[in-house]
Amino acid sequence: MKNPTTGRARGFGFIVFADPTVAERVATDKHLIDHQLLQKLISNTYFEQFGNITDVVVMYDYKTQRPRGLVTYELEESVDTVLLKPFHELLNGKMVEVKRAVPRELSPGPNRTVLGGFNT
Numbered sequence: 001m002k003n004p005t006t007g008r009a010r011g012f013g014f015i016v017f018a019d020p021t022v023a024e025r026v027a028t029d030k031h032l033i034d035h036q037l038l039q040k041l042i043s044n045t046y047f048e049q050f051g052n053i054t055d056v057v058v059m060y061d062y063k064t065q066r067p068r069g070l071v072t073y074e075l076e077e078s079v080d081t082v083l084l085k086p087f088h089e090l091l092n093g094k095m096v097e098v099k100r101a102v103p104r105e106l107s108p109g110p111n112r113t114v115l116g117g118f119n120t
Contacts, residue, residue, distance in 0.1 A: 020045045051078025
């Protein structure tokens with residue numbers, strides 16, 4: 001993928017396989033490009049077992065130096081089913097932690113406090 005402003009490579013790309021068995025085979029092998037080992041993030045196939053997925057976003061957290069994924073399901077029940085287990089082992093053997101996405105303004109952070117109440 002390239003930065004639309006600079007035209008330079010952003011250092012990542014996506015591959016979507018029509019056949020999940022091919023994706024599984026690719027995930028078991030190591031791949032090098034320009035002497036760099038590729039990191040494979042295969043999660044969509046695994047998470048489809050819980051329900052119809054409407055959107056998937058993968059971001060890189062520069063603070064923790066780790067990728068973050070956001071999977072959006074069509075039904076709330078699918079989310080509840082995924083959350084029955086806090087950790088899931090993906091097809092490539094990698095363990096991932098799952099959490100419910102909460103809007104930033106509702107998520108207490110070090111400098112934030114969530115306040116609630118009723119107007120009278």
